[in-house]
Amino acid sequence: MPAKRQIVTFGGGGFSMEAGNPLLDEFVLGLTGSARPRVCFLPQASGDADHYIVRFYRAFGADRCVPSHLSLFRRLRSPREPRRHLLAQDLIYVGGGSVRSLLGVWRAHGIDEILMEAWDRGVILCGLSAGSLCWFTEGVSTFHGSAERVEGLGFLPWSNTVHYSSEPDRREAYHRCLCDGMRPGYAADDGAALHFVDHNLAQVVASRPDARGYRVELQVGRVVTSRLATRYLGDGTLAAPVRPAAGAVPA
């Protein structure tokens, strides 16, 4: 039986943006079905920023999982054989930053092909912000100035945009792109995550009661945004979701 191919994309959230609210990170760990999953962090969108790697290890403790990271800037302190290492994971977690820089570095090192192979073999792929946009065919990046259309890896045959309710400029740019012929797609708020099985959206979950996922498409020349049923992951025993941490890394 072929492995189930899964991708989870956060509109924003997880340890990078929601200090003290582990709901989205717990959700992706839980999808692995392993008591102590192997999780590898890919921080290339931030240039393998040290502070980001440290925060990953704080959030993904060795009691809960087997954490590691792959650096493509400081190879000496990183697994020697990226392919073998990545294929051995249960979960690959991609951080935020610049999606253009992320894809540039991955392609220079052949990581894009390894990730395709990992996905086919059942390794769960996830990420926030730039780490969400990268899996789709196209999306909107707002890096350095104006929002622009950007191509992703194309694992998912949709368009994508992130921080949907919190960044009106990006939302408007996304709508313009759709009018200009960008394929239909999915948007997510900070705190909302889209779970895809193969190419299809299977469920939407959230770490905040008001966060949502959206289907966005052009219908008779107009952009139509449909709010998707979103399951809040909090069960009442957890503290109220916290606001995004300062210094968050959006796409």
Next chain:
Amino acid sequence: MAGGPDPSAGGRNGARPSRTTVVLGGHEFSRRRGNEALRDYVLGLATVEHPRICLLPTASGDAEAQIHGFRQSLGGLPCRVSDLSLFRLEGERLALREHLLRQDIIYVGGGSMNNLLAIWRAHGIDRILREAWEAGTILCGQSAGAMCWFEWGISRSSGAAQPMRGLGFLPGSLSVHYHRDADRRRVFHQAVALVIPAGYGLDDGTGLLFRDDELAEVVSARPGSGAWRVQSAGGGAWKETALRARQLADPRPAIDEQDGAVSELRRTLASRAGGGLTAR
């Protein structure tokens, strides 16, 4: 300025500004010997009084230490300093092209040459740099930021030293850290003997100035550091020829020269710690 350019080394020729490139075999923004001399040499090449100088720290993934060192080293000098991130969003948002075209000097830091070129291409920075260079902006860099301008460099982006294609703004090849990295030098010699065009081997603390495609000047800011022309000698052999370098002096005593004082201070502190102070 102690490390100013030699006026005979080249300059404006007619209507079009010459394309100026300065490559450094190894340079840090520290007070170790030669580093301030090379920094002043680069600044002195600008033809305006308060040049705009922008750091591209891309090859290191925007390492904090590199950005901090650059800003600290240039901070008190008559220039306008900026750095351009291709990863982070927290800082000031810049229009990439406008910002780069406005610079008098663009300094490219060291790190991974492979990542540097891949990221530049992903953002279209390679084309903008070419445009800036042709309009008179001085392109400069050290290590990966030096080799990137040539047709070929010897990169350690994947660990082992190997030939890697650069942007090709300058003809030929360049290998850096020449006598500090024996593996890289060996790979460079083999590559020049068989595969890649002739080029230069540059020690840390040395620099080459190019006006258009021509080597205009060789400078050295450390005693014993030099530059070599490396060519194929046919039949799989190579030959190297030492280049005559102009010596640059640091504007103030380098920190290495204060080693005596540092060890004396350490000895003093150690003896005082034995006398009742807590040593940690």
